[in-house]
Amino acid sequence: MSCHDWRQLILEADPAELRGEKDSALGRHLTSCPHCRVEADRVLAGQDQLRDLLAAVRPRVPVEQALPDAVREAARRRRWWWWLRAAPLAAAAGIAGVLLFSNGGPTPTPVAERPPTMPPLVEAAPERDVVVYQTDNPDIVVVWFYQSNGSGT
Amino acid sequence: MSELTRLNEAVAPHVARARGGDEQAFAELVQACRQQIYRWALVQTGDPDDAEDVTQEVLVRLHGGIRSYRSQSRFTTWLYQITRNAGLEHHRRLTRQERLLNRTRNSVLVLRPASADTETVDALSSQGVAALVRGFLTTLPQRQREVFDLVDLQDHAPSEVARMLGLNPITVRAHLHRARRALRARLLARHPELVEEWGS
Numbered sequence: 001m002s003c004h005d006w007r008q009l010i011l012e013a014d015p016a017e018l019r020g021e022k023d024s025a026l027g028r029h030l031t032s033c034p035h036c037r038v039e040a041d042r043v044l045a046g047q048d049q050l051r052d053l054l055a056a057v058r059p060r061v062p063v064e065q066a067l068p069d070a071v072r073e074a075a076r077r078r079r080w081w082w083w084l085r086a087a088p089l090a091a092a093a094g095i096a097g098v099l100l101f102s103n104g105g106p107t108p109t110p111v112a113e114r115p116p117t118m119p120p121l122v123e124a125a126p127e128r129d130v131v132v133y134q135t136d137n138p139d140i141v142v143v144w145f146y147q148s149n150g151s152g153t
Numbered sequence: 154m155s156e157l158t159r160l161n162e163a164v165a166p167h168v169a170r171a172r173g174g175d176e177q178a179f180a181e182l183v184q185a186c187r188q189q190i191y192r193w194a195l196v197q198t199g200d201p202d203d204a205e206d207v208t209q210e211v212l213v214r215l216h217g218g219i220r221s222y223r224s225q226s227r228f229t230t231w232l233y234q235i236t237r238n239a240g241l242e243h244h245r246r247l248t249r250q251e252r253l254l255n256r257t258r259n260s261v262l263v264l265r266p267a268s269a270d271t272e273t274v275d276a277l278s279s280q281g282v283a284a285l286v287r288g289f290l291t292t293l294p295q296r297q298r299e300v301f302d303l304v305d306l307q308d309h310a311p312s313e314v315a316r317m318l319g320l321n322p323i324t325v326r327a328h329l330h331r332a333r334r335a336l337r338a339r340l341l342a343r344h345p346e347l348v349e350e351w352g353s
Contacts, residue, residue, distance in 0.1 A: 011338060012334050046337070047305060050289060059204070060201075070213045073213045
């Protein structure tokens with residue numbers, strides 16, 4: 001293999017292989033070829049710098065500001081979710097109310113009608129009372145007039 | 154030990170308490186994880202402002218969803234899924250034109266870390282690295298950026314990244330090789346015989 005071929009492998013190799021921490025044909029070549037070693041070192045240096053850079057990046061907003069904002073927003077979303085979950089129930093209650101009252105309200109319970117009062121068939125004279133007895137025979141009715149003080153006539 | 158393994162161990166006690174509704178533990182959890190969330194969001198979106206928005210959205214979702222974390226996967230894996238979903242939703246909201254404008258305008262902001270670490274700043278002032286970062290964030294496809302960051306820069310095993318991204322491990326390796334080739338070709342661009350078509 002030419003150095004050009006080895007350098008193609010350098011482009012995809014595991015960093016451990018480039019550092020010589022893994023035994024491989026590429027690793028062995030790197031120990032014997034100073035030109036490829038330079039390329040491998042350049043690759044490793046670039047990756048190390050990228051690693052250091054990404055390890056150093058920080059959000060610009062300080063945590064003292066970001067944390068309370070996040071907690072407030074989380075609480076707001078919980079309230080919103082609570083309303084969202086309660087909404088179907090409220091809507092169902094509202095629809096039921098509309099349906100109920102759009103027909104003139106609840107139907108009143110019917111009150112049992114009293115039979116009309118019949119005028120008395122027999123009236124006692126003044127100072128007297130009357131008792132009417134119904135017998136077993138529908139053709140015979142006993143009418144008893146008596147004085148209001150309790151003595152019969 | 155990888156960065157994320159360290160982070161998992163560091164946040165484990167905060168996670169347990171935050172799940173029980175301890176607001177102080179949640180604050181400590183956010184303190185520990187926020188930079189990592191921002192880094193993932195930056196790699197995913199390729200834009201610092203978008204990454205800021207996604208990070209904030211993740212904190213909101215984390216506050217609402219920490220009780221649903223069941224310890225069946227590593228916390229960072231679960232957190233990555235939340236970040237990824239938030240990033241994808243954010244991406245859908247933006248029009249393509251807006252994204253391009255933002256990228257062009259803000260790509261230099263990535264080179265301004267919040268820490269005043271002189272050594273880091275000196276390292277970042279190199280034009281070569283600036284070009285590398287711009288290339289990484291703006292030219293590589295999103296999936297390749299994510300895979301390269303998680304495997305080569307954050308030392309995750311490809312099989313674990315496959316689980317995090319819901320991909321076949323073979324697909325992860327294919328993305329990884331393409332990303333390496335594209336980035337390294339950029340690095341070695343001073344050697345014309347090595348230059349590959351950028352982004353191929």
